[in-house]
Amino acid sequence: MVVETQIKRFDSIELESGVVIHSVDIAYETYGTLNAAKSNAILVVHAFSGDAHAAGVSADGQRGWWENMIGPGKGFDTDKYFVICTNVLGGCKGTTGPISINPATGQRYGMSFPVVTIGDMVRAQKMLVESLGIKRLLSVAGGSMGGMQVLEWAVSHPESVASAIPIASTARHSAQQIAFNEVGRQAIMADPDWNGGEYYDSKPPARGLSVARMVGHITYMSDASMREKFGRRQREDNGIFEVESYLRYRGSQFVDRFDANSYLYITKAMDLFDLANGAQSLVPVLNKTRTRFLVISFTSDWLYPSYQSLEIVNALRRRNQDVAYIELTSSYGHDAFLVEVDEQAELITGFLARTMKENSRA
């Protein structure tokens, strides 16, 4: 199916900080058909560098980032469900972010863009979902930073979410996760082309952004998957290691599709996210939700290790809330949530079918 990203403009959005952004664009795509009762809508939320193009193929031939999971007969079966995906606030793929024009100045925001949070991303998604006439989502699902938004949905809009699927995610970043993000940010800011975020009229900080992405890709893989994919093999043409070549390629490719300032803002939003708002225990904040949960983690994911998923699961169990949890075996590291399709599709299919059934009964 050929899909096209839509843009919807809203007058304004008030952020958690109280700051108001005027004239906000939200980029989104939808797949499948909303039923008459508007009870089959699922919001899929993307990870750090994702966008609204989650499924299908765009006019220029790009496959959606979760194309293997969303579509007819797939895990998120578009024959049954109406699936929505939006680009996050602060992003650079159609939704308002640092690269957008500030209507007050006529200039791009750059570093004058206000600090946004995971909660703000969810506020923007809520606006879009409501504008489609949907009061209650059957599910919100996503991996990594997407999982953080899923958790935020469940606690800030418990009445609007029947079920939640956070995958390879966490209720708050650990020091290690913040550390990797900080290396990425420093790589960008150390590039003279970054120029305090004022580069839109000259050349972007390609070197810095590329190095930041290289660090990211290391954390998304595992020792085993790197050994298997590259080993110590060297390229014949230039003699560099395959793994070096791969990271350089991924880094340079990223520069063409991502805005360095968005990198700074979005990684900061991830680091600032704390579902427990600074409290030690997640139990009180999860008190509010009656949402069903399916939590998934992966054995080789050392960036978002299973103990972080278990913290969420155990807090839900302490509240006696409805939660399914599985740690899937995979050697793909954090990337597993995009790669291990069959197991996830089977789990999600059953989970959604049961949720749909219980919802129609309620």
Next chain:
Amino acid sequence: MKGEHGPLVHELFGRGDYGLISEIVEPGSCVLDLGCGEGELLAWLADNKNVDARGVEISPAKLQKAIARGVSAYQGDIESCLADYPDKAFDYVLLSQTLQEVRYPKQVMQDILRVGRRAIIAFPNFGHYKVRLAHLLNGRAPKTKLFPYDWYDSPNIHFLTVDDFEILAARERWQIERRYFLSGTKEIKAMPNLLAEVAVFVVSHA
């Protein structure tokens, strides 16, 4: 009803109509199945008795199937998972054919009776006459249909009988609300300690 849920499902469901379990579990209740396997029982209870079905399973392969059935199952170990649940979280806690496998059965029973209003406990009866005969005649660790393992690879680490359970229940002041004794799919009415292959107790706090 196929799969590897174990004898509780097979014995209780052996009547072909889920008769016994259907009789015990009230509609709309919240049920925790410890060692839920592939979740057949819980899925059936959810579909037919509108039960809020929760499970615990240690095997990832079985857990995968249970969740795929829409059962809210959690990957965990029976002996350590119960501590997290609040008091009286469940109307029923099911423990099928596992009491003889846990390291501290009394502690597990106490935990179950803390988190559940009622426990439904099924276990193989080591007092069954065939087990007694196998031991008496062969002079070796009994190996029967009920206890099919060699001593060195058996998951069973405690060998309890119907009477053993009754005595512990009396000592701990657990109230046995109902008892069912089964041999194959047949219900045993007399001399259960000798004739029952499987005992099923519905237990609550006194």
